Amino acid sequence: MSTATKCKGCGAVLQRQKPDMPGYVLSLEHLYCQACYRLLHYGEANSHFHPEDMPSLAKDALIVMISSVLHLDLLFSHPVYRYQPKATYVYVINQIDLLPASTNLDLLLKNITRKAGLHHVPYQDIILMSANNRHDIDAFKDYLKRFKQQDIYLLGVQNSGKTTLFKALSNQTEALAFKKAGLTQQALTAPFGSKTLYDMPGLYQEGYIHTMLPYATYKDLIPDREIKPRVYQLQPGHAVFLEGLIALANTGKDMVSVVLYVSRLVDIHRTNQARIVPLLDDRKRQFRVHVDAYAERPIRLPAGKQQITLADMGMVHLTGPAHVTVTYPKGMHLSLTEALFQ
Ligand SMILES: Nc1nc2c(ncn2[C@@H]2O[C@H](COP(=O)(O)OP(=O)(O)OP(=O)(O)O)[C@@H](O)[C@H]2O)c(=O)[nH]1
Ligand SMILES: [Mg+2]
Numbered sequence: 107m108s109t110a111t112k113c114k115g116c117g118a119v120l121q122r123q124k125p126d127m128p129g130y131v132l133s134l135e136h137l138y139c140q141a142c143y144r145l146l147h148y149g150e151a152n153s154h155f156h157p158e159d160m161p162s163l164a165k166d167a168l169i170v171m172i173s174s175v176l177h178l179d180l181l182f183s184h185p186v187y188r189y190q191p192k193a194t195y196v197y198v199i200n201q202i203d204l205l206p207a208s209t210n211l212d213l214l215l216k217n218i219t220r221k222a223g224l225h226h227v228p229y230q231d232i233i234l235m236s237a238n239n240r241h242d243i244d245a246f247k248d249y250l251k252r253f254k255q256q257d258i259y260l261l262g263v264q265n266s267g268k269t270t271l272f273k274a275l276s277n278q279t280e281a282l283a284f285k286k287a288g289l290t291q292q293a294l295t296a297p298f299g300s301k302t303l304y305d306m307p308g309l310y311q312e313g314y315i316h317t318m319l320p321y322a323t324y325k326d327l328i329p330d331r332e333i334k335p336r337v338y339q340l341q342p343g344h345a346v347f348l349e350g351l352i353a354l355a356n357t358g359k360d361m362v363s364v365v366l367y368v369s370r371l372v373d374i375h376r377t378n379q380a381r382i383v384p385l386l387d388d389r390k391r392q393f394r395v396h397v398d399a400y401a402e403r404p405i406r407l408p409a410g411k412q413q414i415t416l417a418d419m420g421m422v423h424l425t426g427p428a429h430v431t432v433t434y435p436k437g438m439h440l441s442l443t444e445a446l447f448q
Pocket of ligand 2: 268269270282283289290305306307308
């Protein structure tokens with residue numbers, strides 16, 4: 107085991123040589139590295155380091171796979187069980203407090219369970235919860251205590267809430283949990299009864315908005331409280347813009363009802379399909395948030411309630427059959443799935 111001193115915020119080994127690298131400090135006596143100190147006290151983050159992708163995991167571990175409700179389209183897409191087939195897996199669907207209070211959670215769980223079956227994912231349980239909810243935390247604590255495994259790893263995509271859960275489970279106060287993606291750099295550990303809890307660095311997800319916008323911008327575009335759905339009826343040829351990032355146009359022949367589940371801080375406005383390109387050409391004057399390059403994707407929606415997931419910003423529900431075209435930042439993750447909840 108390493109005796110090097112680690113940053114209490116992100117777990118990076120403290121070092122005094124490279125100011126641009128994780129763990130940089132002026133004095134090895136400091137509690138936090140400079141990056142964590144700035145994030146904690148000034149809310150600033152510039153550098154972005156993706157931690158090692160796949161940690162080594164003990165064979166007889168309990169692995170708690172954590173996913174945000176915002177990332178459900180990619181749930182089960184990291185086949186972690188292949189890295190450690192002998193471990194026991196529990197799936198936590200975190201941040202359910204972001205979904206509107208009227209969400210049918212039984213239906214959501216049923217759909218996720220069906221998806222796990224389709225992907226042949228080994229698991230013990232799938233648990234819907236919020237790391238911000240005291241009752242959920244207490245219930246989850248009791249649940250974890252029932253396992254015989256000594257090592258409990260919290261694993262999952264960046265920003266899924268691992269450190270928030272780690273802190274709540276262990277009453278640890280120094281680790282940092284913010285919307286800064288890739289915050290945890292190396293495993294943080296804490297005792298959990300007679301067991302050990304490991305808060306692991308997040309798995310990197312390509313195409314999320316934190317890969318294309320600065321922290322100061324993307325932190326407001328990721329929802330952090332109950333989402334109030336915003337509904338738009340789009341006539342053929344009509345469109346909605348989300349900031350200067352995403353335009354969704356009705357390219358079919360019938361009206362489409364569009365339900366947007368995104369942060370209340372995302373500016374949404376109506377336009378016509380024909381105006382999308384001219385507006386983006388003039389994006390620096392027209393929009394607060396924009397990127398340099400865009401792509402366009404026509405999407406044919408099959409019958410039934412469908413979901414287009416907009417990277418880590420949220421999602422859109424639409425009822426097919428319909429045709430829409432989405433204009434979005436080039437490289438941004440966009441997916442079409444059946445709607446998992448209503
Ligand atoms: N509303 C809500 N926000 C949450 C919940 N869990 C975490 N968050 C927020 O989500 C953001 C990311 O949380 P972290 O705990 O830092 O996420 P992480 O998985 O450790 O992220 P990395 O260290 O980057 O891999 C923070 O702003 C948390 O406050 C939750 O259950 N509900
Ligand atoms: Mg973390």
